[in-house]
Amino acid sequence: MYTDTDRCVRAVQSKDARFDGWFFTAVRTTGIYCRPSCPAVPPKVENMSFLPSAAACQQAGYRACKRCRPDTSPGSPEWNARADAVARAMRLIQDGVVDREGVTGLATRLGYSTRQVERQLGAELGAGPLALARAQRAQTARLLIETSELPMGDVAFAAGFASIRNFNETVREVFALTPGELRARAARAGRSEPRVPGTITLRLPYRAPLNPDNLFGHLAATAVPGVEEWRDGAYRRTLRLPYGTGVVALTPGPEHIGCRLALTDLRDLTIAISRCRWMLDLDADPEAVDGQLRTDPLLAPLVDKAPGRRVPRTVDAAEFAVRAVLGQQVSTAAARTHAARLVTAYGEPVEDPQGGLTHLFPGPEALAGLDPETLSMPRSRRTTLTTLVGALADGSLPLGIDSDWEAARAALNALPGFGPWTTEIIAMRALGDPDAFLPSDLGVRRAAQGLGLPSTPAALTARAAGWRPWRAYAVQYLWATEDHAINHLPV
Structure with a gap:
C-alpha cells in the first residue's frame, strides 16, 4: 500500500487508524516517522514519504514519534x-x-x-x-x-x-x-500498567472493531484443564517457549487486550507476545474482511450485527493438531476430557503464580511413547493419533507459523484418519490460513440452511467462492448463529 501515495496522504490527513501498521509516514523536515493516525498536525504533502516498515524508517535515519509511538502499531495484516x-x-x-x-x-x-x-x-x-x-x-x-x-x-x-x-x-x-x-x-x-511482582503487564493493540465473544468464548469453552482456564474475566494458559515456560493472562478490552505474562526466562518476552497476538488474530484487518463478506446479501446481516470477528488460533500448532484429532466426532466436553488425560499423564508440570494452571500440554516427543491401548477411543482414531504424533516427533510433518499451507494440507491428508474437516480446522486455527473452509461441518451446514445458503458441501463451497480470501472468518460468523458456549464470553 505504501506505494499508493494519494491513498496514504488521505489516510494521514484523516488520521485513519485503520491503516496503522500498513505503512509509516516519514517526515523529511523533522526526521521522525509516525503512524497514519498520529494526533499531530499532518505535515505538508511534499515533506512526507511512505515506508513499509518501522525497520525501513529506522534504517533511513528516522526516529519514532514520541506522540503516536509508531513502534506499538498493530502488525501489518499482510503477513x-x-x-x-x-x-x-x-x-x-x-x-x-x-x-x-x-x-x-x-x-x-x-x-x-x-x-x-x-x-x-x-x-x-x-x-x-x-x-x-x-x-x-x-x-x-x-x-x-x-x-x-x-x-x-x-x-x-x-x-x-x-x-x-x-x-x-x-x-x-x-x-x-x-x-x-x-x-x-x-x-x-502514567503510562505504566499496574504491576504484579514476577509478571510483566502490557497492552496488545488491534484494529477496531474486535468482537471478543467468539474469540475468547471459543478458547474458554475448549480449555484443557491444567493448561487453560477462564478466571476473573481473563483467558489464562501455559506457554512452552524457546528458553523456558510461561503463563499468560489475556483480558479483552474495548481499545486493547490486556496481557500479563509470567516468564521463567525474560528472553522469551518477544516470542510470547508474538504468539499471543497470533492466537488472538490481533493483526487482522476487519475492514477488509467484513467488507468482502458483506458483498453476500445473506451473510451481510450477520456481519452487521456483530462485526470484527477474529479466528481463534493457537500458540502451538502441534498441540492443536493433536487436539483436533482428539475432537473428531465427539463433543467439546469429551474432547477436553481426552486432552486432560494426556496432560495429566504426559504433560510437564509448571508453576503458576496464581495456582490455577499445572502443566504444559505434552509435546510430540513426550506423546510418542504413549500406549494406544490406554486411550478410550475407537481403534481407528488411536491409529490416527499415534501416526500423527510420530510424524510430528520425527519431523516428517513440520507444522508451524512458517508452514506452506498447501504442502501442509497434502501431508496431513496423507495420514490415516485425516479427512477434509480435520485438515481444514488445522489449516484454519494452527497454520492461520484465512481462507480455510469447513463446508462439511455440522454447525456450518445448519447455519447455512437457516440463512437460506446452500447446505450441501459442494454447493456451499461454490457459493463461498465470493467470500475468498476470508472464508475462515465466514465460518466464525456462521458458527455464531448457534447458541453455543463458544460464541459467548464466560460469565
Whole structure:
C-alpha cells in the first residue's frame, strides 16, 4: 500500500487508524516517522514519504514519534494473510528466529539462500532480516523499560541485545531518548500498567472493531484443564517457549487486550507476545474482511450485527493438531476430557503464580511413547493419533507459523484418519490460513440452511467462492448463529 501515495496522504490527513501498521509516514523536515493516525498536525504533502516498515524508517535515519509511538502499531495484516516466502519470513522474525538462529537459520527454514531472503525482504519491506529483528528488539526493550522495574542491564539481555552499549545506542537512535529518559517519561505520563511482582503487564493493540465473544468464548469453552482456564474475566494458559515456560493472562478490552505474562526466562518476552497476538488474530484487518463478506446479501446481516470477528488460533500448532484429532466426532466436553488425560499423564508440570494452571500440554516427543491401548477411543482414531504424533516427533510433518499451507494440507491428508474437516480446522486455527473452509461441518451446514445458503458441501463451497480470501472468518460468523458456549464470553 505504501506505494499508493494519494491513498496514504488521505489516510494521514484523516488520521485513519485503520491503516496503522500498513505503512509509516516519514517526515523529511523533522526526521521522525509516525503512524497514519498520529494526533499531530499532518505535515505538508511534499515533506512526507511512505515506508513499509518501522525497520525501513529506522534504517533511513528516522526516529519514532514520541506522540503516536509508531513502534506499538498493530502488525501489518499482510503477513498473516499471505503464504509466500516474505510473509513466512516475517512470521518467523516476529517469533524470534533471527535472534535465536541468525539469518542463516531463517533462510534454512524457508528453503532459500540468505542472499535470496535478504533481497526479497529488502525489495518489499525496505529492510533486511537483521534490521527487522533490530526494530523488534527495540520495541521489546521499550515495553520492558516502560512496564517493568527491571534494571537496564536485564532489559537489554531480555530484549535480545548483545551488549549494554548496543542497547543504549539503539534506544537513543530509535526513540531519541535514553533508556532512563524513556522510563521517566512513561512514569510522568502514567503510562505504566499496574504491576504484579514476577509478571510483566502490557497492552496488545488491534484494529477496531474486535468482537471478543467468539474469540475468547471459543478458547474458554475448549480449555484443557491444567493448561487453560477462564478466571476473573481473563483467558489464562501455559506457554512452552524457546528458553523456558510461561503463563499468560489475556483480558479483552474495548481499545486493547490486556496481557500479563509470567516468564521463567525474560528472553522469551518477544516470542510470547508474538504468539499471543497470533492466537488472538490481533493483526487482522476487519475492514477488509467484513467488507468482502458483506458483498453476500445473506451473510451481510450477520456481519452487521456483530462485526470484527477474529479466528481463534493457537500458540502451538502441534498441540492443536493433536487436539483436533482428539475432537473428531465427539463433543467439546469429551474432547477436553481426552486432552486432560494426556496432560495429566504426559504433560510437564509448571508453576503458576496464581495456582490455577499445572502443566504444559505434552509435546510430540513426550506423546510418542504413549500406549494406544490406554486411550478410550475407537481403534481407528488411536491409529490416527499415534501416526500423527510420530510424524510430528520425527519431523516428517513440520507444522508451524512458517508452514506452506498447501504442502501442509497434502501431508496431513496423507495420514490415516485425516479427512477434509480435520485438515481444514488445522489449516484454519494452527497454520492461520484465512481462507480455510469447513463446508462439511455440522454447525456450518445448519447455519447455512437457516440463512437460506446452500447446505450441501459442494454447493456451499461454490457459493463461498465470493467470500475468498476470508472464508475462515465466514465460518466464525456462521458458527455464531448457534447458541453455543463458544460464541459467548464466560460469565
